[in-house]
Amino acid sequence: MNFTEFNFEPSLQSSIESMGYENATPIQEKAIPIILAGKDLIACAQTGTGKTAAFLLPILHKLSLTPSDFTNTLIVVPTRELALQIDQALQGFTYFSGISTMAIYGGSDGMVFQKEKKAFLEGTNIIIATPGRLIAHLNMGYVKLPHLKHFILDEADRMLDMGFFEDITKIITHIPKDRQSLMFSATMPHKIRTLANQLLKNPEEISLSISKPAAGITQSAYLVFDHQKNKLIKHILSQKEYSSVIIFVSTKIKVKTLEVELQRERFKAKAIHSDLEQSEREEVLRNFKNKSLQILVATDILSRGIDIEDIGLVINYDIPNDAEDYVHRIGRTARAESKGEAITFINDFKQFKFLDIENLIGYEVNKLPLPEKLGVAPTYNPKKIVEKPFTKRYGKR
Numbered sequence: 001m002n003f004t005e006f007n008f009e010p011s012l013q014s015s016i017e018s019m020g021y022e023n024a025t026p027i028q029e030k031a032i033p034i035i036l037a038g039k040d041l042i043a044c045a046q047t048g049t050g051k052t053a054a055f056l057l058p059i060l061h062k063l064s065l066t067p068s069d070f071t072n073t074l075i076v077v078p079t080r081e082l083a084l085q086i087d088q089a090l091q092g093f094t095y096f097s098g099i100s101t102m103a104i105y106g107g108s109d110g111m112v113f114q115k116e117k118k119a120f121l122e123g124t125n126i127i128i129a130t131p132g133r134l135i136a137h138l139n140m141g142y143v144k145l146p147h148l149k150h151f152i153l154d155e156a157d158r159m160l161d162m163g164f165f166e167d168i169t170k171i172i173t174h175i176p177k178d179r180q181s182l183m184f185s186a187t188m189p190h191k192i193r194t195l196a197n198q199l200l201k202n203p204e205e206i207s208l209s210i211s212k213p214a215a216g217i218t219q220s221a222y223l224v225f226d227h228q229k230n231k232l233i234k235h236i237l238s239q240k241e242y243s244s245v246i247i248f249v250s251t252k253i254k255v256k257t258l259e260v261e262l263q264r265e266r267f268k269a270k271a272i273h274s275d276l277e278q279s280e281r282e283e284v285l286r287n288f289k290n291k292s293l294q295i296l297v298a299t300d301i302l303s304r305g306i307d308i309e310d311i312g313l314v315i316n317y318d319i320p321n322d323a324e325d326y327v328h329r330i331g332r333t334a335r336a337e338s339k340g341e342a343i344t345f346i347n348d349f350k351q352f353k354f355l356d357i358e359n360l361i362g363y364e365v366n367k368l369p370l371p372e373k374l375g376v377a378p379t380y381n382p383k384k385i386v387e388k389p390f391t392k393r394y395g396k397r
């Protein structure tokens with residue numbers, strides 16, 4: 001479906017064309033008419049589907065027809081990176097219009113806080129905010145949003161994983177009941193339904209079936225004990241020259257430890273985690289995108305939603321909790337028909353999780369033998385749930 005069929009306001013249509021968009025993606029084709037009709041929406045769609053434009057374009061169309069001096073739209077997102085990414089897309093789409101936008105995601109600088117405060121006081125049309133920073137402003141008492149017409153929650157599942165449920169509930173108390181609400185989520189666990197019941201009124205539902213891994217991805221896995229993982233990474237990286245590698249790790253602490261370990265071995269590796277300043281995170285991502293940095297070590301939370309293509313190798317250092325996340329993670333490689341590799345480390349007590357993944361994708365992933373120099377691997381028995389030893393879970397007492 002061509003964008004001209006939506007009959008968008010001419011200046012918006014011009015900016016769509018100048019961004020090089022011609023045809024709507026499936027999520028855009030489904031969501032845009034629903035949003036234009038003023039209905040609430042819950043949509044299951046992951047990053048890379050074009051979901052950002054799916055919600056921005058109809059809202060911008062409405063705003064172009066009835067310009068406003070007030071905050072009309074509030075978009076709440078889990079991470080600063082996503083806030084910035086949406087703001088960048090908005091800047092492209094509003095290039096020919098007078099619509100004002102602002103990303104509010106914090107930082108320690110007092111000047112930035114004042115600038116954000118001003119955005120609220122001046123009625124910036126579209127505000128994109130992370131929950132913590134938004135609440136900091138709400139708590140100060142000057143944020144009044146009586147003219148708010150649209151409330152959007154993006155990456156809702158990630159938001160709940162990060163513990164923002166109560167923050168969202170609180171934010172809702174500050175915005176008008178009579179509004180259009182849209183919720184986007186890559187996965188649809190039960191807790192998302194609960195949140196949707198609180199936020200949305202008679203929502204329309206869109207679910208794009210979860211994509212299977214692209215055929216160009218060579219998937220394999222190793223059975224390993226945790227203490228063998230770092231040596232295995234070094235072994236893999238020494239076998240072949242990969243230009244861009246993402247290593248997904250489950251926790252911030254492990255991300256930092258692995259970064260140090262890889263740097264000690266003289267790999268060009270950097271970690272991205274929430275303790276970094278915004279400017280530091282941006283620099284890491286910039287260097288990774290322009291290939292001066294070879295290896296990015298990251299948690300799901302920060303890497304999700306970041307638009308990086310051409311990854312040669314994805315390593316799942318830890319198995320993701322959600323089977324669908326496996327598909328999202330390895331989908332970062334082999335984009336646009338290219339070839340890529342995905343290697344997963346399966347430790348002894350997460351074997352049953354990997355079976356969930358294989359059930360979701362519908363086939364078994366090739367298990368490679370552990371190099372002999374690394375010692376004996378765990379045996380594979382995914383139906384047996386192995387408990388993590390107490391001392392490992394809680395540390396020695």
Ligand code: AMP
Pocket residue numbers: 020021022023024025028046047048049050051052053307
């Ligand atoms: P998103 O899923 O919103 O993160 O979008 C993923 C990427 O697709 C972004 O780089 C967008 O600029 C791009 N994109 C979104 N919609 C279209 C479209 N209809 N045609 C071409 N590119 C698009």
